[in-house]
Amino acid sequence: MNELIEGPHRSKLTFVASRESTDCLAVDRLVRVREPVSRSKSGVQGKVADVASGRSRHAESQNELKAFRVLVATATPDAWQEQPFFLEYHHDGTKHRYTPDILVVWGANQEVVEVKEDSEADKPENQARFALIRELLAEHGYQFRLWKRSEICAEPRLTNVSLLLRYRRVNVSAAEHERIRRAFSSAPELSVRTFSETEGMTVPGVLRLVLDGTLHIDWWEPFGLDSRVSITPIGRQVWPFPYPARSRRHCQEERCH
Numbered sequence: 001m002n003e004l005i006e007g008p009h010r011s012k013l014t015f016v017a018s019r020e021s022t023d024c025l026a027v028d029r030l031v032r033v034r035e036p037v038s039r040s041k042s043g044v045q046g047k048v049a050d051v052a053s054g055r056s057r058h059a060e061s062q063n064e065l066k067a068f069r070v071l072v073a074t075a076t077p078d079a080w081q082e083q084p085f086f087l088e089y090h091h092d093g094t095k096h097r098y099t100p101d102i103l104v105v106w107g108a109n110q111e112v113v114e115v116k117e118d119s120e121a122d123k124p125e126n127q128a129r130f131a132l133i134r135e136l137l138a139e140h141g142y143q144f145r146l147w148k149r150s151e152i153c154a155e156p157r158l159t160n161v162s163l164l165l166r167y168r169r170v171n172v173s174a175a176e177h178e179r180i181r182r183a184f185s186s187a188p189e190l191s192v193r194t195f196s197e198t199e200g201m202t203v204p205g206v207l208r209l210v211l212d213g214t215l216h217i218d219w220w221e222p223f224g225l226d227s228r229v230s231i232t233p234i235g236r237q238v239w240p241f242p243y244p245a246r247s248r249r250h251c252q253e254e255r256c257h
Contacts, residue, residue: 011089032083073161075240076213170208193225
C-alpha cells in the first residue's frame with residue numbers, strides 16, 4: 001500500500017492507497033487509514049455489503065451502520081470510502097489529528113462526512129472544532145458535512161432502505177431490463193403493482209434497478225404496491241442523493257430513457 005500526502009496547506013492530509021497511485025487521487029483506490037475501532041465493548045458494530053464496489057464496509061457504531069445502509073441504497077455515488085484519511089493540523093499550540101467517517105464523491109463534488117449523535121453535534125466545543133475542520137478541508141477542495149443521527153434514522157426512509165437492500169444481489173437479466181425500459185417508454189412513472197401484475201417483469205428486478213440508481217422511488221413515502229417508480233428522482237431530495245448531473249448520466253448509461 002502507498003501513503004499519499006497532500007499539501008502544503010495549514011493542514012496535511014494523509015491517504016493510504018491499495019494500488020500504485022497516479023497523478024490523480026482515485027477514491028476507489030483508497031483503503032481505510034486505520035483498523036476498525038469499537039466504540040463499545042461489543043466490538044465492531046457490523047458490516048454493510050456494498051455490491052456496487054464488490055466489498056464490505058466496516059461500521060464502528062450503530063449510527064455508522066445505518067448511515068452506510070442509507071448511503072448504499074439511496075446515493076449511487078461515483079465512489080466512497082470509510083475512514084478515508086488523516087487530517088493533521090495545529091490549533092492553540094497543540095497538534096491534532098482528525099479521521100472523518102466517510103468521503104463521498106459525485107463527479108467533482110467531494111464531501112467529507114462526520115456521523116454524530118445529535119447531542120454530540122450540538123455541543124459548542126464540537127461545533128467550534130468542526131467549523132475549523134470545515135475551513136481546513138475547504139483549502140484542500142473538500143466540502144464538510146455533519147450527519148446527525150436524527151437525519152440518518154429519519155422515517156420512513158430508513159425502513160424503506162432496509163427493505164430495498166434485501167434485493168441488492170438480485171440479477172436482472174438483459175431481457176427483463178429491456179422489458180422494464182420499454183414499460184417506461186409510454187409513462188415516466190409506474191406503480192409497483194404494475195410490475196407485479198405484468199409478465200416478464202418482477203418487483204425484485206425493479207427494486208434492484210432502484211438500488212443501481214437507474215430507477216427511482218420516493219424514499220419519504222412508505223413503500224408498498226401503490227408506490228411510484230420513476231425514471232427521474234421523485235419526492236424530497238434529502239442528502240445523500242445523486243446530484244442532478246450524476247442522475248442524468250447514470251440513466252443514459254443504463255438506457256432507461
